[in-house]
Structure formats: C-alpha cells, structure tokens
Amino acid sequence: MKFTVLGSGAGLPSKDRNTQSFVIDCVLEYNEYILIDAGEALQHRILHTHIKPSKIKNIFITHLHGDHIFGLPGFLSSRAFQGGEGIPLKIYGPRGLREWLETTFRISESTLNYPLEIIEVEAHMKIRLNNFDVHVLPLSHGIESFGYIFKEDDKIGELQTDKLREIGLKPGPVYGEIKSAETFTVDNTVYKSADFIGETIRGRKITVHGDTRLNSDEEYLNLIRNSDLVVHEATFLKNEREKAHDYFHSEVNHVLDIFKDINYKELLIVHISSRYTDEDIKEVSALLEGRAVIAYDYFELPIPRNVK
Ligand SMILES: [Zn+2]
Ligand SMILES: [Zn+2]
Structure with a gap:
C-alpha cells in the first residue's frame, strides 16, 4: 500500500503544485485506488502516473471548496472512456455534493456509462470499505469539512x-x-x-484531514492516535498561528505541537500555499527535523504492513 500526492497546493495552483488530490494505492491488496479530493486538473496529473481511472472505485471528498472538487466532473466524465465503462463508483462527501454534481451533469448534458452512487456523509459516520473501517471526522473550516480515518482490520498472527x-x-x-x-x-x-500463534498483525491506519483549524480536544486526538500516516494541512508555514486560526487553516509548528504525543509513524504536511518559495520550503523543512515531511506533487510514501 502507498500514499501518492497528486496535488499538494492550496487555493491556487502553481507551476509546481496542483490543488489538492491524493491517492491511497491499494492495488496489490484490494485491486483499487482510493481517491481523496479532486483538485482542478486532477485527470492531467493522473496521466503522469500509472494510476488507471477505472480502478478508482471510491472517492472521498473532504469539503466543497473549489480547490478540492473542481477536478471531479472532468475526471468522472473521462473515466468512462478510460476503461471505466460499467465499473461502479462511489463518492463520499459533504451535503451539497449531490446537487452540485447533478446540476453540472444536467446543464453540460454529460452522461456516465457506469453506476455512480453519491453518499453524503455526516460527522462520525462509519463506512465499511474492503478491509477498512472508515471513520468520518468532523473538522473546523467555516464550511462543512471532514477528515477520513482508514483503519485496516487486524490480522491473526503467524502460526509458530x-x-x-x-x-x-x-x-x-x-x-x-x-x-x-x-x-x-x-x-x-x-x-x-x-x-x-504469534502476535496479532495490526492493520494499517491512515488519517487524512481536509482543510481545518487545529483541534486539541482529547477525544479527537484519541481517534487519530497511533496512525501509520497522518496527513494534515499547513496553509501557513511561518509563525502565523493566529492568522491561520482566523482563516480556518493551520500553521505547521502548531501542527507539530498538537501532534507531539499521538504516536504517529509519518506526518505529511499538505495544502501548501503558492506564496512560499522553494527557499521558504527548504528552510521550514530543515526545522522539522524529521518529525514531518512537506509534500510535493507526485510524492509517494510506502505504508508497509505492521509485521513485527
Ligand atoms: Zn483548500
Ligand atoms: Zn477549504
């Protein structure tokens, strides 16, 4: 299993960073890619990878801001011509997603040749997907915004x-x-x-946040604790904690402060504003001292099974 970043940017695309899209590649385990968010030009990004659109069978949308969904109608339309004919697709996302998509398809007279199911989610809803329990995590972003916790089932240990x-x-x-x-x-x-029988093999846990202010509630931290991978935004990179809060976003050092005791394996910082230069990113990366990685487009992170 691996996590691929197709868009690591915030708000506006830049030459180097597209707006937000990620893929959890579980082709080897479950023969599918799980797509999270669909920033504009998503399908152009996919063309530069080995990802087959027909194998994207589940999409999770964090919130309905344009930098997270404007690539969706184009992708859905093209999927039919890229081997997706007849292969069902489910899209999970906040209220309003159905109306937006149906209106777009109706006015543009687009038709799909595969079954599409749109599921509007609510806070703390539980979704069963392959061998994953998916938990819908409510966030704080002014507009309704969610994170998704993907927890793979534990497996019985090896026979001794x-x-x-x-x-x-x-x-x-x-x-x-x-x-x-x-x-x-x-x-x-x-x-x-x-x-x-040896020790139980713990299933992998991947927590992906949508845009949000930081949350230090114990109840929330307990939900995301012990993740193999936590993906969190930091639209602000440079000591702009208050400003980040005012704009319903997060600042990178604050992310590290809040997450210091949640026992994650990897922390990936995404939703990077186009106003930061490469020099800025290098400077901030050096200060992270391995506690987190700042994502870039096409970044790939393997997520191995927890074998002891
Ligand atoms: Zn955004
Ligand atoms: Zn947003």
Whole structure:
C-alpha cells in the first residue's frame, strides 16, 4: 500500500503544485485506488502516473471548496472512456455534493456509462470499505469539512511452526485448522491454539484531514492516535498561528505541537500555499527535523504492513 500526492497546493495552483488530490494505492491488496479530493486538473496529473481511472472505485471528498472538487466532473466524465465503462463508483462527501454534481451533469448534458452512487456523509459516520473501517471526522473550516480515518482490520498472527514441530505435529492441512479453532489435540493432549500463534498483525491506519483549524480536544486526538500516516494541512508555514486560526487553516509548528504525543509513524504536511518559495520550503523543512515531511506533487510514501 502507498500514499501518492497528486496535488499538494492550496487555493491556487502553481507551476509546481496542483490543488489538492491524493491517492491511497491499494492495488496489490484490494485491486483499487482510493481517491481523496479532486483538485482542478486532477485527470492531467493522473496521466503522469500509472494510476488507471477505472480502478478508482471510491472517492472521498473532504469539503466543497473549489480547490478540492473542481477536478471531479472532468475526471468522472473521462473515466468512462478510460476503461471505466460499467465499473461502479462511489463518492463520499459533504451535503451539497449531490446537487452540485447533478446540476453540472444536467446543464453540460454529460452522461456516465457506469453506476455512480453519491453518499453524503455526516460527522462520525462509519463506512465499511474492503478491509477498512472508515471513520468520518468532523473538522473546523467555516464550511462543512471532514477528515477520513482508514483503519485496516487486524490480522491473526503467524502460526509458530517451530513450536508445532516440537510437540510432534508435522506440516499439513491441520496447520490451517489450528488458526480457526480454540484448541487442538495431539496424541491425546489438548493444546490451546493461541499458544502457537504469534502476535496479532495490526492493520494499517491512515488519517487524512481536509482543510481545518487545529483541534486539541482529547477525544479527537484519541481517534487519530497511533496512525501509520497522518496527513494534515499547513496553509501557513511561518509563525502565523493566529492568522491561520482566523482563516480556518493551520500553521505547521502548531501542527507539530498538537501532534507531539499521538504516536504517529509519518506526518505529511499538505495544502501548501503558492506564496512560499522553494527557499521558504527548504528552510521550514530543515526545522522539522524529521518529525514531518512537506509534500510535493507526485510524492509517494510506502505504508508497509505492521509485521513485527
Ligand atoms: Zn483548500
Ligand atoms: Zn477549504
């Protein structure tokens, strides 16, 4: 599984940064890409990658500001001609998404040749997707804005074959049965299966925020705690904490302060304003000291399984 940034910019696109779009690539595990947000020119960005539009089967929209959705109608229309014919697509997003899309399609006389389901979400709604539980996280951005927490199911640990051999059990179909039974018997002795199974393999957890002010509530921090990857905006990079708050956005040092105890593996900073130069970004990156990475377009981050 990996996380790909197709647009790392905020508000206006620049030559280097497109407006916000991300992809969770789970083709190997679930044969699909999950798209999060659809900034303008999303489909042009996709053309520079190996992503197949027909394999985008679920889209999550954080909020309805233009820099997060203006690429959606074009992408949806083109998908039909890029192998998507007949392949269903679901789009999750805030209230108003359906009306906006239906109006756009009606007035532009666009028709899709695949089933499209639009699901308008609410705070703390739970969505089941492949082996993920998706939790809808309410944010604070003036307009209704959400984050999405993708939590993969935990997996039962590996069978400890050395220990099984020690009690005289040779490899065979019985090994598979041990994982699903509570106990098993060898030479009239009953054994507990759990004693022969390694530690549970924790499912991956990816938390992606839409635009927002920072939130330090304990209840919220507990929801995103222990994420393998946290994606958060920092429209402001330079000690502009109050200004960020006034504009319903976040500032990078404040993000680090708030998240210092939530035990994340990777923190990716996105939604970078086009007013910052490459020099500014370098300067700020150096100060992050590895606690976070500032995203750029086409940035890819592998998210390996939590095998101990
Ligand atoms: Zn935005
Ligand atoms: Zn916004």
